[in-house]
Amino acid sequence: MQYSNNFVRLNLHNQFEAMQRTKALRLFSKYDEGVRINKTMMYSITKEVIANKIAEICKQKGYKYVVDGCSGAGGNTIAFASHGIQTASVEYNQENLYDCIHNSEIYGVNEDIQFFHGDITYFDCLKETGFDPAQTLFFCSPEWGGPNYIQNTVFDLEQLQPRLTKLLKYARETGYAESCYYLPRSSDLEQLERNGCTEVNYMFQAGRCDAICAWFN
Ligand SMILES: C[S@@+](CC[C@H](N)C(=O)[O-])C[C@H]1O[C@@H](n2cnc3c(N)ncnc32)[C@H](O)[C@@H]1O
Secondary structure, three states: OHHHHHHHHHHHHHHHHHHHHHHHHHHOOOHHHOOOOOOOHHHOOOOHHHHHHHHHHHHHOOOOEEEEOOOOOOHHHHHHHHOOOEEEEEEOOHHHHHHHHHHHHHOOOHHHEEEEEOOOOOOOHHHHHOOOHHHEEEEEOOEOOHHHHHHOOOEOHHHOEOOHHHHHHHHHHHOOOEEEEEEEOOEOHHHHHHOOEEEEEEEEEOOEEEEEEEEEO
């Protein structure tokens, strides 16, 4: 009896590990090659398929340079660099920044990325990059506040961390050509419009809208 209990527990543990691996592979297809994802970032990283779609849109819009203002473990940063876009990556959490650098190495794009440790709303990294502001997109995937964001039918964009208005102020004052934010699909569209949003892309994966990208001048 004791043996069979342990056996069940072992199987459940293996099932959980298998589920985590399947999820991690959706975030990074090279997960099995040593990609690092910490527990918090498991719920925050942009899925690779979607990150690649965003990078393609940026290329189509003619952007040569992107500053990724909240780079996390590198989901978007790696996709931009893999699409030949010169990328600068900013992150204030040191553990996440190290994971971002490590993961970029696994994807073979670390040499093409400039990494900065700091708070994007206080630190003007654009000058340091040498990128031409007129050809640079400011991209940001801020924190949505964990899985609880799903409970709100309409997501208040001032709950983002950093807040949307703070990010917009930073991007406009710094002189980027445009800025683009990766946001919950339930984002308040009126709030986006009030803040001057010019375009919204619905990001679909497997027939389901995962999130939106909101563009601003
Ligand atoms: C949603 S995650 C980004 C995920 C990333 N796009 C990826 O695919 O891995 C948000 C990240 O922004 C960072 N962050 C939040 N506020 C920041 C700030 N003011 N400056 C720089 N990084 C910030 C957090 O530490 C977190 O790693």
